Amino acid sequence: MVIERLTEIVEKAVSATTNLGANQAQASAFLLENALTRYANSQIHQNVVSKNGGIVIKAFLPDKRMGTLRANTLEESEIERLAEKAVKIAKSARPDEGFKGLPEPEPWAPVEGAFVKETASCTPEYRAARVKEAIETAHNKSSIVKAVAGYFSSNTMYFAVANSLGVFAHARLTTASMKTTVISESEGSEGFGTAEKYTRNIKEIDPILLAEDAADKSVRSVKPTKIQLGNYEVVLSPLAVGTILSYLGYIGFSAIPYQNGSSFVKYFLNKQVFDEKLTVKDDARDPRTFYMTPIDGEGVPKKLKFLIKNGIVSEESICYDSLRAGKENKKSTGHSVPPITRWFYDMPVPFNMIMEPGDSRIEEMIEETKHGIFVTYFHYVNPVEPTKAILTGLTRDGTFLIENGEITKPIVNMRFTDSMLSALKNIPLLGKNQEMVKGTTVTPIKLNKLRFVGISSY
Amino acid sequence: MFSELGRLALEEAMKQGASYADIRIGEIENEILTVKNGAPEEVKFLQTKGFGVRAIVNGAWGFAASIDINEKEMGQVVEKAISIAKASSMLKKKNVQLSQEEIRQDKYETPIKKDPFEVSLEEKLNILFEAERLLAEQSPSIKASYSYYQGFREKKFFMNSEGAEISQVITWCGGGLMAIAVKSGEMQVRSYPASFRGDFSTAGYEFFESLALVENAKKVGQELIKLFDAEKCPSMTTDLILTGNQLALQIHESCGHPTELDRALGTEADYAGTSFLTPEKLGKFRYGSKHVNIVADATVPRGLGTFGYDDEGTPAKKVYLIKEGLFVGYQSSRETAAELNLGGSSSGMRADSPLSLPLIRMTNINLLPGDWKAEEIVEDTKDGVLMMTNRSWSIDDKRINFQFGTEIGWRIKNGSLENMIKNPTYIGVTPQFWGSCDALSKDDWKMWGIPNCGKGVPGQVMYVGHGCGTARFKNVRVGLI
Numbered sequence: 019m020v021i022e023r024l025t026e027i028v029e030k031a032v033s034a035t036t037n038l039g040a041n042q043a044q045a046s047a048f049l050l051e052n053a054l055t056r057y058a059n060s061q062i063h064q065n066v067v068s069k070n071g072g073i074v075i076k077a078f079l080p081d082k083r084m085g086t087l088r089a090n091t092l093e094e095s096e097i098e099r100l101a102e103k104a105v106k107i108a109k110s111a112r113p114d115e116g117f118k119g120l121p122e123p124e125p126w127a128p129v130e131g132a133f134v135k136e137t138a139s140c141t142p143e144y145r146a147a148r149v150k151e152a153i154e155t156a157h158n159k160s161s162i163v164k165a166v167a168g169y170f171s172s173n174t175m176y177f178a179v180a181n182s183l184g185v186f187a188h189a190r191l192t193t194a195s196m197k198t199t200v201i202s203e204s205e206g207s208e209g210f211g212t213a214e215k216y217t218r219n220i221k222e223i224d225p226i227l228l229a230e231d232a233a234d235k236s237v238r239s240v241k242p243t244k245i246q247l248g249n250y251e252v253v254l255s256p257l258a259v260g261t262i263l264s265y266l267g268y269i270g271f272s273a274i275p276y277q278n279g280s281s282f283v284k285y286f287l288n289k290q291v292f293d294e295k296l297t298v299k300d301d302a303r304d305p306r307t308f309y310m311t312p313i314d315g316e317g318v319p320k321k322l323k324f325l326i327k328n329g330i331v332s333e334e335s336i337c338y339d340s341l342r343a344g345k346e347n348k349k350s351t352g353h354s355v356p357p358i359t360r361w362f363y364d365m366p367v368p369f370n371m372i373m374e375p376g377d378s379r380i381e382e383m384i385e386e387t388k389h390g391i392f393v394t395y396f397h398y399v400n401p402v403e404p405t406k407a408i409l410t411g412l413t414r415d416g417t418f419l420i421e422n423g424e425i426t427k428p429i430v431n432m433r434f435t436d437s438m439l440s441a442l443k444n445i446p447l448l449g450k451n452q453e454m455v456k457g458t459t460v461t462p463i464k465l466n467k468l469r470f471v472g473i474s475s476y
Numbered sequence: 477m478f479s480e481l482g483r484l485a486l487e488e489a490m491k492q493g494a495s496y497a498d499i500r501i502g503e504i505e506n507e508i509l510t511v512k513n514g515a516p517e518e519v520k521f522l523q524t525k526g527f528g529v530r531a532i533v534n535g536a537w538g539f540a541a542s543i544d545i546n547e548k549e550m551g552q553v554v555e556k557a558i559s560i561a562k563a564s565s566m567l568k569k570k571n572v573q574l575s576q577e578e579i580r581q582d583k584y585e586t587p588i589k590k591d592p593f594e595v596s597l598e599e600k601l602n603i604l605f606e607a608e609r610l611l612a613e614q615s616p617s618i619k620a621s622y623s624y625y626q627g628f629r630e631k632k633f634f635m636n637s638e639g640a641e642i643s644q645v646i647t648w649c650g651g652g653l654m655a656i657a658v659k660s661g662e663m664q665v666r667s668y669p670a671s672f673r674g675d676f677s678t679a680g681y682e683f684f685e686s687l688a689l690v691e692n693a694k695k696v697g698q699e700l701i702k703l704f705d706a707e708k709c710p711s712m713t714t715d716l717i718l719t720g721n722q723l724a725l726q727i728h729e730s731c732g733h734p735t736e737l738d739r740a741l742g743t744e745a746d747y748a749g750t751s752f753l754t755p756e757k758l759g760k761f762r763y764g765s766k767h768v769n770i771v772a773d774a775t776v777p778r779g780l781g782t783f784g785y786d787d788e789g790t791p792a793k794k795v796y797l798i799k800e801g802l803f804v805g806y807q808s809s810r811e812t813a814a815e816l817n818l819g820g821s822s823s824g825m826r827a828d829s830p831l832s833l834p835l836i837r838m839t840n841i842n843l844l845p846g847d848w849k850a851e852e853i854v855e856d857t858k859d860g861v862l863m864m865t866n867r868s869w870s871i872d873d874k875r876i877n878f879q880f881g882t883e884i885g886w887r888i889k890n891g892s893l894e895n896m897i898k899n900p901t902y903i904g905v906t907p908q909f910w911g912s913c914d915a916l917s918k919d920d921w922k923m924w925g926i927p928n929c930g931k932g933v934p935g936q937v938m939y940v941g942h943g944c945g946t947a948r949f950k951n952v953r954v955g956l957i
Contacts, residue, residue, distance in 0.1 A: 054934055055563070058743040062564040066934075067556055068541040068831045070526070084516065089523040090543045107519055110597035112605065114515040142538075142563035150567055167745040169933050199746040212746075278620035279658035280665075364518065397749065402868045402881050402901065405663045408957055410879050412872040414749075433870070433877055433903070435956050471956055474877040476752070476905045 020049055021188050024178035027073060027094060032180045034101035035077045040108065042078040042120050043101075044316065046179040046357055047071070047092065051138075055145040058167040060153045065142060073097070074357045075104040078120070082113040088357065118344030123184040126319035129303050132310040133174075137192035137220040140172035148196070148225045155229035156200045160237045164208070166229070168198040172220055177356050179317040187317035189356075193308060194220040198228045199415060200236035209242070209428060211235025212395050212415035214257060216308045216454040235394055235416035242428040244473055245419060251390030252468045253383045253420065259373070259463055260455025261396045262409065263298065266438060267368045267457070269404040271300075271325050271335050272353075273342035274365050282407040282439060283331045292329040293445040295376060299324050300337070300353075300368040307370040308454045315354035316340055323351060325368060339366040369457035376448025376461060383447045383464040385423040391432070391470075392418040392425055407438040412474060433472035441468050478643075482635035485529055485550045490637055492558045494531040496574065498636035500787060501527040501545060502830035505593065509625040509651075511604040513612065517622070519597070526830045529553050533561035535571025541831040574810040575820050577790045579638050584784020585645040587777075588680030592627035592649040595681045600625050607653060607689035614697025617657040617704070621697075623689060624673040625651040626927065627681075628939070632787075632830065640789035648780055648939065649684050650676030650925060653696050659704045664898065665883050666700035668692050670721040671866045676925030676939065677778045699884065702896055709885055709900040711955035715860030716902055717853055717948045722882050723843070724924035724942035725866045730906045731763075731770050732841040732940070734875035735797045736824070737806040739836075741815065747933050749873025752906070753803055755816055761803040764910030769844040770798040772807050774823050779840035779941035780925030783826075787834035790823040797841070801911070809836050828936040835932045840923065842943030846916025850946040853915045855891040861954050862886045862893060863900045879903045879956060901956040909949055917945035 024047040031045030049071040056064035072090045085107025089100050149170055156166045171194065178188040195216045202209040213231035215223050254262070275281040282291075302311050302320035313319055316339060325335045338346075339354035353366035384392065394416030402408040412433045418425045442465070449461030478501045489497035503525040510518035527550070528541035538561025540553045604623040612621035627649040634642045652674015654667040669675045669687060677683040718726060734751040738744055741755070753761065774783055774792035783792055788810050797805045806816070807824040825834040854862065868881035885900035886893040927939045 052934060056746075056933055057567065058745055059569070059741070060567075061569045062536065062567045063743050064539070064833060065537060065560045065564040066539040066541070066833050067560060068528070069543060070541075070831055071543055084519060086518070086520040087522075088520070090525050091523075092543070103521065107521055107597065110601065111516045111519045112601060114517075116515055142560045143566075146563040146566045153567065165742055165745070167742065169746060171934070197746050201742070201745060210745075278656045280620075280656055280663050285661050364520075397873050398870045400868050400870045402879075402957055403663075403899065405658075405661065410868065410870045410956075412870070412877065414873050431872055431877075433872070433879060435879060435901075472877045472879065472903050474872040474874065476876055476907050 020176045021178060021190060024049065024176055025188055027092060027097065028178045028180040030094065031073060031075050031097050031101055032182050034098050035075055035104060036182050038101055038105045040077040040105055041080045042182050044076040044120055044181040046074045046177065046315065048357060049092065049176045051174045053140065054169055054171040055142065055149055056169040057149050060166045062146060062149060073100060075100055077104040077108040079108050082115060082117045083108045083111045084114060084117065085111055116345035117341060120181045120183055121185055121316050121318045121340050121350050124319050126187055126312050129310050129312045131305055132218065133190045134192045134219040137172050137194045137218060138174045140220050145170045152198050152225035152229040155226045156233040159230065159233035160202065162202045162204045162237060162240065163200055163233055164203040165201045166198065168196065170196045181317065185317040187313040189311045189313055191311055192218050194223060196223045196225060196228055198232040200232040202236040202240050204240045207241045209236045209239030210415045211239060216456060218310065239416055239428040242430045244430045244475060247470050249467045249469050251387050252465045253387055253390060253392045254463050255394050256453040256455055256460045256462055258393045258396045259460040260458040261399050262438060263371055263373065263458045263460055265399055265401065265409055266407065267371055269401045270407065271337050272365055272367045273336050273338045275404060276336045277342065277345060280404045282405055283335055285405060286331055288330060288332050290329050291331055291439055292326055292442045294329040295445050295448050296326055296329050296442060297374040298326040299372050300370050301372055302370040304372055306372055306452060306459045308456060309369055314352040315356040316350060318350045318352035320352050325371065337366045337368050342366055371457060372459040373461055375450045375452050377450050378447040380449060380462045383462060384420055384425060386447060386464065387420040388422060390420045392420055402435060409438055410435040431474035432470045434468050435471045436469040441465055478633040479641065481547065481550060482633065484547065485554050486635060486637050488551060488554045489529065489531045489558060493533050494558060496532040496637055497529065499527060499529050500632060500634050500830050502630060502632040504829060505629045507627040509600055509604060511608045511623045513621060524829050528830050529557045531557045531561050532572050533558055534565035536561050536564035536568045537572060538564060539833045572811055573814040575813040577810060577820060579640050580791065581641045583643045586647040586678045588647055590681040592681040593629060603689060607693040610690065610693035611653055611655050611697045614694060615657060615701045617659045617701060618655050618697060619658050620656040622654045625684060626673065634787065634789050636789055642785045642789055644784050646678065646783055648676055648678045649681060650674055651684050651687060651689060653689055653693055655697060655700050657700050662704060664700055664703040665867060666696050667865055667883060668696045670924060672926060672928055676780050676927050677923065678780060678782045679778050703884060703898045706896040706898040709897045709955045713951055713953050715857050715948060715950050716952040716954060717857065717860060717862040717946060719864045719946050720920060720922060720924055720944050721865045722863055723944045723947055724926065725869055726880065727841055727843050727942050727944060728926060729869060729871045730875055730878055731797065732838045735806050736836045737808040737812040740806060741812055748931055752874040752876050757803055759804055762801055763798050763803040763907055764801040765913045766800045767846055767916055768798050768801045768910050768913050771796050771842050771844065772822055772839050773842055774839035776840050776842065776923065776943065779923045780939045781839035781941040786823040786825045787827050788821065788825045790821045793823040795822045807836055807838065826938060828938050832936050835936065837931065837938045838929060838940040840941035840943060845918035845921040845945055848915050848917045849919045850917040853917060853946055853948050854888055854893060857888045857948065858890060860888040861900065862888055876906050899957055900954065902952050902954045903956055904952055912950040913947055914950055915948040921945035
C-alpha cells in the first residue's frame with residue numbers, strides 16, 4: 019500500500035534528522051501518478067503518463083537555523099543521506115528569529131470522497147474513447163467546426179507528513195478534468211468556444227455535454243465585430259469568475275503579500291469592500307471543492323475559514339502556514355501547500371475557495387443586462403496593482419455582446435484593466451449553480467461595470 | 477550505465493512495434509536561496525531525477541516517465557509508452573513524420589569558470605545577507621526586502637532509435653534583489669537587475685559575482701523610496717523607450733511565443749492559445765519596422781537558453797524569426813518542421829525535467845542590436861517616456877494585444893530625462909508596436925535570463941534567454957491606471 023510506504027518513509031526521515039542534531043524536523047513524502055491525453059486539430063497529439071514522487075525534509079537547529087531538501091526518490095536507503103544533507107544545509111544557514119516552531123499535533127480525520135477508485139484506475143484507452151466522443155460531437159454540431167482541441171486528465175496523489183513534535187498525517191486524492199476548445203471557421207473568420215469540467219470522479223465527466231457547449235459558443239463566435247472601449251455591464255461564466263477569485267486568493271488572502279504590505283486586504287480590514295452578497299469561504303473538507311484534503315502540507319487539519327463574509331474582509335481572512343504565522347505570533351491556519359506540486363509552491367494560499375451561491379440563473383443575468391458583454395473565459399490575467407486589486411486580462415473563447423436582454427452578436431476579444439474592489443462592489447445578480455474551477459468553486463455573476471481598455475485586433 | 481539502459485529501452489520499444497523511440501535520463505540539482513527581512517526565507521536544495529520514453533507506434537506518439545531509474549522500471553515504462561501510443565493512434569488523421577536531422581554521438585558542457593555548486597552555502601548567504609541589509613536600511617517604509625540566488629545544474633542523457641547518443645551538463649546561476657515599500661497606503665516595488673528574482677546566465681558562479689548585489693543594493697532602495705514622490709504616469713500617446721530589463725519580456729511575449737510553430741499549428745489552442753503568425757504569413761508578413769531583426773539562437777554564449785543539443789538530439793541552431801521586419805521563421809520541432817517542410821527543426825524542443833514531454837520552447841530569442849547608443853536614443857527624443865524593469869504583464873491568446881507595467885519610468889523632454897514617474901503602464905498591438913520601432917541600441921546590448929517561462933499541459937517551466945539593449949517605439953499609449 020502506498021500510504022503505508024510513505025508513512026514509514028516520513029517517520030524514518032524525521033527520526034534520522036533529529037538524530038543528526040536537529041531539534042525539530044519535518045518530513046513529507048509524496049507519490050503522484052499523472053496521466054493526460056491532449057488533443058488538437060481533432061486528433062490526439064500528446065499522450066503522457068508519469069510517476070513522480072519524493073521526500074522533503076526540513077531540519078531546524080536549536081538556534082533556529084533551517085535547511086530544506088527535496089529529492090525525487092522514495093528509496094528508504096536514501097533517507098539517511100538526505101537527512102544528513104538537510105542538516106548540513108541548516109548548519110550553513112543563519113537563524114530565523116521569526117520561526118516559532120513546527121505545528122503541534124491536532125486530531126484529524128480522513129475525508130470521505132476524496133479518492134475515487136475509477137479515477138485512479140483510468141486507462142489511456144478510456145481517455146482516448148472520451149476524447150473521440152468529444153471530437154465527433156463537436157464536428158457533428160456544424161459543418162463550420164474546423165478543429166477540436168483540449169485535454170482529458172486523471173491524477174492520483176498520495177501524501178504523508180510527520181514532524182518531531184508528533185504530527186503524523188496522510189491523505190490521498192484523485193482529480194480528473196477535461197477541457198474542450200472548439201474552433202470554427204466561416205469565410206475566413208474563426209470562432210472559438212471552450213468548456214471545462216473538474217471533478218474527483220472521472221465518471222462525472224460528460225465529453226458530449228462539454229463538446230456541445232464549446233461547439234455552440236464556437237459556431238456563434240465567428241465573424242466577431244469590434245465594439246467601443248469603455249465600461250460595460252458583464253455577465254461572467256464560472257470559468258471567468260474562477261480565474262478572478264483565484265487571483266484574489268493569491269494577491270490578497272495569502273500571509274506573504276499581507277505581511278509585505280501588498281495585499282488589498284490590509285487596507286480594507288472590516289470594511290464593506292465587496293457587495294454584501296459576496297461570501298467566500300475556504301473549506302477543504304467540503305465535497306464541493308476540487309482539491310479535497312483533510313490536512314495541509316504540514317499536517318495541520320484543514321478547517322472552515324471565511325475569506326469574504328457578506329462582502330467584508332478581516333484579519334481572519336488571511337491564510338498562514340507555520341513559518342508565516344510565527345512571524346505574527348499566530349498559529350498556522352492550515353494553508354501550507356503540500357509539496358506535491360511540480361515546483362514546490364512555498365506560499366500559503368487558499369486552494370479550496372467556495373463562493374456561496376445566489377439565486378439567479380445565467381439566462382436571467384443576460385435578460386437583466388441592457389448593454390453588456392458575456393464572458394466565457396479570461397486569459398492571461400495578472401495583477402497590475404495588488405493593493406487596489408487591479409487586474410488585467412483578456413476575454414477569450416466565447417465573447418458576446420448583450421443588448422436589451424439578449425445575446426446579439428460575437429465580439430472581438432477585449433482587454434479589461436480594472437480594480438476588482440470596484441468591479442465586485444456591486445453584484446446585482448449572483449448565480450445559484452456552483453461549478454468547480456480548479457481551486458475555486460464558483461457561480462456565474464453579473465457585474466454592473468467592468469472597464470475595457472483594449473481590443474485584440476490589428 | 478545510462479548508455480546500456482537506454483539501448484535496452486530502445487530495443488524493447490522497437491521490438492514492441494515502435495517505428496521511432498527516444499529516451500532521456502536526467503538529474504537536476506537546484507539550489508534556491510532567499511533572504512528576506514534579515515532572515516533566511518528559503519535555503520533549499522531540490523533534486524529531480526528520472527527518465528522519459530517517447531515512442532511512435534502506428535504513426536502516433538506515446539510518452540511515459542518514472543523516477544525509478546532501473547532496468548525493471550524501464551521495461552514497464554516502455555510498455556506504457558507503447559500502449560499509450562496505440563491509444564493515441566485511435567484518433568489520428570495522419571502519421572507523425574519527423575524532419576531529417578544530423579545524427580550525432582557527442583558530449584556538451586556549459587563552459588564555466590567557477591562551479592556554483594563548489595562555492596559554499598555560507599559564502600553565497602553572506603552576500604545575500606549583506607545586500608539585503610543594505611537594501612532594507614534605506615528606509616523604514618521598506619516592508620519587505622529580498623535577495624535571491626539560484627544555481628541550477630541538469631545532467632541529461634539522450635538516445636534515440638536513429639543512433640543519436642548525447643550527454644550534456646547544463647549549468648546556470650544568477651540572482652537579484654527586490655524590495656517592496658509602503659507609504660500612506662501606496663505600494664511601490666523595485667528590483668535589480670531585473671524582475672523574477674534577478675538575472676540568470678549559463679555560466680559559472682562568476683556570473684552571480686558580476687551582478688554585484690551588495691554594491692547595487694543601496695541605489696535600488698533609494699530609487700524605490702523616490703517613487704513615492706514621483707508623478708503618476710500620464711495617460712497619453714507618446715514615444716516610448718524601453719530598457720533591456722523590460723524589452724526582454726516584450727520580446728518574449730510578443731515575438732517569442734507567437735513564433736512557436738506548435739502554437740501556429742493549433743496544438744496549444746486549448747491552453748496557451750494560437751498565434752496570429754499563421755503559416756501562410758511566413759515570408760510575407762510585415763511584423764515590424766526594417767530595424768527589427770530577431771533570431772532564435774541556442775548557440776549564443778551565456779544565454780540562459782543556450783545548450784549543445786535540444787531534447788530531440790538536434791544540434792543547437794541559430795535561425796532568423798524576423799529579418800528586417802519581415803516574418804521569416806518559426807521555432808520548431810522535428811515533427812512541426814516536417815509538417816511545414818522547413819528543412820529541419822530549429823532545435824527548439826526542451827522539457828523541464830526528464831519526467832516531462834519535450835515541447836517547443838524558446839531558446840534565446842534575441843533582438844539584434846542597432847547602431848545607436850542608449851543615451852543617443854534619449855537625446856533624440858523630443859517628448860516621451862522611458863520605462864524600466866517589468867512589474868506586470870499580459871497578452872492575448874493570439875499574441876496581438878498586450879499590456880505591460882514597469883516599476884519605474886521617466887518623462888523625456890527635449891532629449892533629456894526629466895522627472896521620475898510611477899506606476900507606468902503601456903498597451904499595444906504587436907505588429908503596430910514593432911512597426912513603430914525606430915531606434916535600437918548596441919552599447920548596452922546584453923543577454924537577459926528569464927527562468928520562469930510557463931507553457932503546456934501539464935504545465936512546464938523553462939529557462940530562456942533574450943538578448944537586447946534599449947529600443948524606442950513611436951506613438952504608444954501609456955498610463956492605463
